[in-house]
Amino acid sequence: MVTLQDIEQAATRLDGVVVKTPLLQSAVLNERTESKIYLKPENLQHIGAFKFRGAYNRLSQLDAAARVKGVVAFSSGNHAQGVAYAAKLLELPATIVMPTDAPEIKLAGTRSLGAEVRLYDRHNESREQIAADIAEDRGATLVPAFDDPYIITGQGTVGFELMHQSADLQTMPDVVLSPAGGGGLLAGVSTAVKAINPQTEVYGVEPESFDDHWQSQRAGERVRIDGTTPTLCDALMATTPGEITWSINSQLVKEYLRVSEDEVRHAISFAFRYLKLVVEPGGAVALAAILHNKIALAGKHCCLVLSGGNIDGSLLADCLARYPEP
Amino acid sequence: MVTLQDIEQAATRLDGVVVKTPLLQSAVLNERTESKIYLKPENLQHIGAFKFRGAYNRLSQLDAAARVKGVVAFSSGNHAQGVAYAAKLLELPATIVMPTDAPEIKLAGTRSLGAEVRLYDRHNESREQIAADIAEDRGATLVPAFDDPYIITGQGTVGFELMHQSADLQTMPDVVLSPAGGGGLLAGVSTAVKAINPQTEVYGVEPESFDDHWQSQRAGERVRIDGTTPTLCDALMATTPGEITWSINSQLVKEYLRVSEDEVRHAISFAFRYLKLVVEPGGAVALAAILHNKIALAGKHCCLVLSGGNIDGSLLADCLARYPEP
Numbered sequence: 001m002v003t004l005q006d007i008e009q010a011a012t013r014l015d016g017v018v019v020k021t022p023l024l025q026s027a028v029l030n031e032r033t034e035s036k037i038y039l040k041p042e043n044l045q046h047i048g049a050f051k052f053r054g055a056y057n058r059l060s061q062l063d064a065a066a067r068v069k070g071v072v073a074f075s076s077g078n079h080a081q082g083v084a085y086a087a088k089l090l091e092l093p094a095t096i097v098m099p100t101d102a103p104e105i106k107l108a109g110t111r112s113l114g115a116e117v118r119l120y121d122r123h124n125e126s127r128e129q130i131a132a133d134i135a136e137d138r139g140a141t142l143v144p145a146f147d148d149p150y151i152i153t154g155q156g157t158v159g160f161e162l163m164h165q166s167a168d169l170q171t172m173p174d175v176v177l178s179p180a181g182g183g184g185l186l187a188g189v190s191t192a193v194k195a196i197n198p199q200t201e202v203y204g205v206e207p208e209s210f211d212d213h214w215q216s217q218r219a220g221e222r223v224r225i226d227g228t229t230p231t232l233c234d235a236l237m238a239t240t241p242g243e244i245t246w247s248i249n250s251q252l253v254k255e256y257l258r259v260s261e262d263e264v265r266h267a268i269s270f271a272f273r274y275l276k277l278v279v280e281p282g283g284a285v286a287l288a289a290i291l292h293n294k295i296a297l298a299g300k301h302c303c304l305v306l307s308g309g310n311i312d313g314s315l316l317a318d319c320l321a322r323y324p325e326p
Numbered sequence: 327m328v329t330l331q332d333i334e335q336a337a338t339r340l341d342g343v344v345v346k347t348p349l350l351q352s353a354v355l356n357e358r359t360e361s362k363i364y365l366k367p368e369n370l371q372h373i374g375a376f377k378f379r380g381a382y383n384r385l386s387q388l389d390a391a392a393r394v395k396g397v398v399a400f401s402s403g404n405h406a407q408g409v410a411y412a413a414k415l416l417e418l419p420a421t422i423v424m425p426t427d428a429p430e431i432k433l434a435g436t437r438s439l440g441a442e443v444r445l446y447d448r449h450n451e452s453r454e455q456i457a458a459d460i461a462e463d464r465g466a467t468l469v470p471a472f473d474d475p476y477i478i479t480g481q482g483t484v485g486f487e488l489m490h491q492s493a494d495l496q497t498m499p500d501v502v503l504s505p506a507g508g509g510g511l512l513a514g515v516s517t518a519v520k521a522i523n524p525q526t527e528v529y530g531v532e533p534e535s536f537d538d539h540w541q542s543q544r545a546g547e548r549v550r551i552d553g554t555t556p557t558l559c560d561a562l563m564a565t566t567p568g569e570i571t572w573s574i575n576s577q578l579v580k581e582y583l584r585v586s587e588d589e590v591r592h593a594i595s596f597a598f599r600y601l602k603l604v605v606e607p608g609g610a611v612a613l614a615a616i617l618h619n620k621i622a623l624a625g626k627h628c629c630l631v632l633s634g635g636n637i638d639g640s641l642l643a644d645c646l647a648r649y650p651e652p
Contacts, residue, residue, distance in 0.1 A: 022348035027372050043602040046353050105599065108651075272642075273431065276369040276604040276635035309602035313646030316598075320639030325434075 002149055002248060004195035007156035007188065010057045014157055017089070018053050019045050021158075023165040023303070028274045033290055035297040038173065040162045043279055043309025047109065049235070050158055050185055050307050051075075051082030051145075057154030058143055059086045067092045069139040074098070074127040076234045077106025078308050079145040084115035095134050097127045103234060103280075103312050146184030147242030156188025162303050163196040172197050173303040175295070177286035180204035180213045180256065181236035183245030185307060190252035201254045203295065205285040207231040207264065212240050213249065214256035222246050232261055232315070235282030235308055257295060259288040267291055268316065269323035271306070278316065283308035328475055328574060330521035333482035333514065336383045340483055343415070344379050345371050347484075349491040349629070354600045359616055361623040364499065366488045369605055369635025373435065375561070376484055376511055376633050377401075377408030377471075383480030384469055385412045393418045395465040400424070400453040402560045403432025404634050405471040410441035421466065423457045429560060429606075429638045472510030473568030482514025488629050489522040498523050499629040501621070503612035506530035506539045506582065507562035509571030511633060516578035527580045529621065531611040533557040533590065538566050539575065540582035548572050558587055558641070561608030561634060583621060585614040593617055594642065595649035597632070604642065609634035 024039040042050035059071060070093030073083040080096040087094035094115040098107060099122040111117055118134070120127050135142045144151060159176070166173055176193050180186045183204070190202040204213050209229035216223045227239035241249065259267075264281050267288035271279040279287065286304040290297060350365040368376035385397060396419030399409040406422040413420035420441040424433060425448040437443055444460070446453050461468045470477060485502070492499055502519050506512045509530070516528040530539050535555035542549045553565035567575065585593075590607050593614035597605040605613065612630040616623060 019351065022350075024348075024370060025345065041602075044350060048600075048602055269639075272604055272639065274374075276367075276374055278598050278602040278604060313595075313598065313643070313650060317639070317643035317646065320643065324639060 002152050002156065002187065002191050004192060006149070006153045007160050007192050010153040011157045011160050013057055013060055014053060014154065017056055018157070020161060021045055023162060023169070026275055033297050035299060036301045037290065038166065038301070038303040039275070040158060040303060040305045041277055042158060042305060042307050043277060043283055047078070047081035047085050048308055048310045049078035049082065049283070050155055051078040052085055053157050054151035054154030054184060055079065055082035055143065056086040056089070058148060058150040059083070059090050059092070061150055062141060066141050069141070070094060071143050072097070072131050072134045072140045073143040073145065074131045075145055076102045076237065077110065077310060078235050080110045080115070081106060081113060083143050084110050084113035088114050095140065097131045103310060105310050105312050109310065146182030147244050149244065152184050152188045152245065152248070154188070155185040156192045158185065158305060159189035159192030163193055166303065171301050173200050174300040175201050175203065175297065175302040177203045177205055177289060177302065177304040179236060179282055179285045179305065179307045180206050181282065182238040183213060183241045183249050185305070186253060187245040187248040189305065191248060194252045202252060204249065204253050204256045205289045206256060206258050207233045207236055207285060208258045208260050210236055210238070211256070211258050212238065214258055216241050216246065217250070217256055232264055232281035233285065235280065236285065257289045259285050259292065259294065263288040263292045265319040266323045268311070268319040272316070272320060277306065278309040278311060279306050280308045280311040328478050328482065328513070328517050330518060332475070332479045333486050333518050336479040337483045337486050339383055339386055340379060340480065343382055344483070346487060347371055349488060349495070352601055359623050361625060362627045363616065364492065364627070364629040365601070366484060366629060366631045367603055368484060368631060368633050369603060369609055373404070373407035373411050374634055374636045375404035375408065375609070376481055377404040378411055379483050380477035380480030380510060381405065381408035381469065382412040382415070384474060384476040385409070385416050385418070387476055388418070388467060392467050395467070396420060397469050398423070398457050398460045398466045399469040399471065400457045401471055402428045402563065403436065403636060404561050406436045406441070407432060407439060409469050410436050410439035414440050421460050423453045429636060431636050431638050435636065472508030473570050475570065478510050478514045478571065478574070480514070481511040482518045484511065484631060485515030485518030489519055492629065497627050499526050500626040501527050501529065501623065501628040503529045503531055503615060503628065503630040505562060505608055505611045505631065505633045506532050507608065508564040509539060509567045509575050511631070512579060513571040513574040515631065517574060520578045528578060530575065530579050530582045531615045532582060532584055533559045533562055533611060534584045534586050536562055536564070537582070537584050538564065540584055542567050542572065543576070543582055558590055558607035559611065561606065562611065583615045585611050585618065585620065589614040589618045591645040592649045594637070594645040598642070598646060603632065604635040604637060605632050606634045606637040
């Protein structure tokens with residue numbers, strides 16, 4: 001398991017390396033939800049997403065021999081860029097296995113950070129196999145996207161920071177909402193939040209078509225969904241919770257909320273219009289959940305993680321055109 | 327004249343009312359400019375622009391009799407929303423005279439804040455006359471957009487904050503860049519910055535087609551440009567520096583930089599892609615200036631004000647389509 005102390009150590013390791021993202025407020029959002037909302041905008045993190053935290057934390061653990069041989073990872077884009085940027089800072093080679101249909105902004109971003117990108121066809125190739133082959137050929141270390149203690153504690157620094165930033169503002173959130181893909185961010189955040197203030201309730205948010213955490217909680221065990229219904233939330237397309245992440249989230253997360261594709265589009269447009277923040281689909285699910293009343297918040301203090309902002313311009317334009325009004 | 331002490335008083339007045347916007351950094355921007363860039367994102371301010379600061383500071387000075395009669399202002403949109411929101415908080419009536427071609431997001435925003443909007447045709451009507459008539463009819467107080475000591479000191483809290491936030495980060499900017507429209511923000515910022523650290527150089531940035539400050543500095547006196555060449559920067563369309571603002575800026579501002587319309591479009595797209603911030607044309611001029619090397623920055627610490635984010639979705643989409651790449 002992962003403890004608050006592990007997360008504190010990660011925070012020390014990441015100090016001065018990651019962006020300590022601010023805790024933002026919005027009068028419009030407060031008024032609309034009749035509550036006090038605090039935003040943790042991880043879209044303002046290096047590479048535009050929280051993933052850099054876990055990646056750097058993991059890569060910094062490699063010994064000299066492992067560093068020379070480099071790392072390999074597979075990802076639709078944010079973990080890819082997180083690993084690529086961490087590898088760049090630590091001066092070690094990185095190969096990233098990415099689907100051909102990854103957002104252009106994520107493909108270009110990963111390449112511009114100096115990583116070698118190996119494209120694969122999501123329908124006919126196994127990214128796990130490709131990555132395993134590269135790891136074997138080169139002796140490279142495989143960096144998992146979420147199911148790893150160092151990845152989880154790295155992401156947990158998001159929760160650690162937001163609790164301390166809340167305390168600095170003389171408040172404690174009643175509720176914390178975080179997106180759930182493989183569950184790494186959620187596991188890290190829930191560990192930090194519950195250890196610092198057990199009364200705070202932590203919720204995970206998923207797209208309706210990738211509700212593996214919601215289904216797993218109902219079933220009382222890890223469920224694998226078929227994952228064939230598409231979603232805009234490319235960052236949240238895990239089909240089953242991670243083994244380690246689920247062992248944490250099944251204990252600490254109160255409930256899972258699900259949002260529709262249109263609710264996500266609306267949240268992206270709302271963030272543009274009122275928050276002046278660029279948020280990608282997977283990064284907008286928690287905002288979508290509160291805008292669409294998936295949880296009763298009146299009078300409460302709520303902190304939500306905007307986990308990333310790597311959205312293609314064409315998709316943003318489409319969301320704005322569909323939801324020009326509040 | 328306006329002093330640092332006046333700005334400190336404004337800061338006290340605005341404490342807990344305005345958003346204390348964070349000071350952000352971007353590794354991509356640092357690398358690209360070979361310098362250390364700090365961003366003061368006033369697009370994250372209430373109403374999406376710094377204008378709320380000055381408006382609230384000004385309106386809070388009205389006595390009980392004046393409050394009952396309310397206020398009137400003219401503006402293409404950010405001052406409009408700033409006055410409207412300040413009036414809402416202080417519970418007094420506001421009428422705003424706005425051009426028919428103001429950005430939709432600014433018109434809708436002003437109305438949604440409860441202000442009465444009086445539209446006028448920029449080519450055939452005088453907004454000054456319309457506002458003066460309303461002021462006379464109702465006994466309402468006219469709230470100037472920039473040429474007023476309370477407006478200037480309110481906007482000056484941007485400079486006050488950024489200097490203190492820099493100090494908290496154990497740094498002092500060598501250079502501060504701020505957009506220049508009527509010069510209110512620039513006058514407030516330059517007053518605060520130069521009083522706190524006289525070595526810091528302050529620059530104003532204008533669109534090429536509304537370079538009244540640049541021309542005034544060359545001429546050694548306030549110049550009025552004809553203002554018929556259009557610009558995307560609706561927030562910076564003053565045709566001459568303010569009288570009070572110029573008396574300050576002519577003493578404290580080192581130089582003026584000018585950016586083209588395409589450089590502004592590119593900066594908006596860059597902010598989307600790398601900063602994950604929504605910035606309007608007038609708010610992006612300082613960013614455009616450093617991206618397009620209008621000033622030598624290598625090795626320096628530079629703070630720039632992103633003054634607003636109220637851009638229509640269609641214009642943002644156009645900028646992203648024109649500049650899809652870095």
